[in-house]
């Protein structure tokens with residue numbers, strides 16, 4: 001079985017490089033987000049996070065740190081982690097609450113450079129959907145490892161939908177190794193180049209099977225994306 005595994009790994013490495021390069025270029029050119037506004041879905045859980053009196057929040061896949069100013073009001077320590085260095089450089093310029101210490105870390109979600117159970121909460125906005133089924137399982141396992149029992153995870157991921165099915169028929173090539181629905185694509189389309197997975201409700205429930213889901217909503221974030229696509233916003237608690 002060695003040979004197919006090797007082939008799969010080589011293909012995976014190429015996809016990984018493509019996705020990583022594409023984000024680094026996006027943040028370097030500064031054309032990815034038109035505004036510095038925090039992700040609008042975060043506002044729905046801000047009060048819950050505030051009430052939890054968090055000590056350390058990890059923003060995993062923080063990009064250029066648009067969510068860090070808001071998160072810095074919710075805990076005394078924040079770490080923003082991403083594998084795109086150009087995003088982390090931009091993050092350093094963000095205005096944050098002076099009472100909060102903000103750290104940045106370059107790294108991969110599949111191998112978080114943190115110890116077990118160190119964080120009270122993690123935020124993961126539009127990150128996990130840049131992976132195959134195997135990646136997504138690794139990402140969730142890592143986030144579970146670094147959160148303390150009872151810790152909170154807010155994640156937003158792209159949802160499978162009819163407009164996406166049409167879009168993928170035109171711009172995507174199916175590459176999924178998902179054991180569930182297989183909605184993983186390699187997109188070669190301008191700003192969206194890279195790996196994308198679109199989650200069904202069933203998949204969210206499966207991936208978060210070991211967690212307690214506190215909230216789960218399928219939302220359009222119209223202020224964020226001009227196209228009619230939806231996202232799953234999930235607040236889950238580590239058991």
Ligand SMILES: C[S@@+](CC[C@H](N)C(=O)[O-])C[C@H]1O[C@@H](n2cnc3c(N)ncnc32)[C@H](O)[C@@H]1O
Nearest residue numbers: 023061062063082083084108109125126127130
């Ligand atoms: C759509 S951006 C979202 C950035 C940020 N969360 C936000 O809300 O603006 C996706 C981010 O995920 C990062 N990313 C994707 N896969 C990653 C991985 N395996 N490890 C670390 N970062 C990753 C990309 O570099 C990029 O910054």
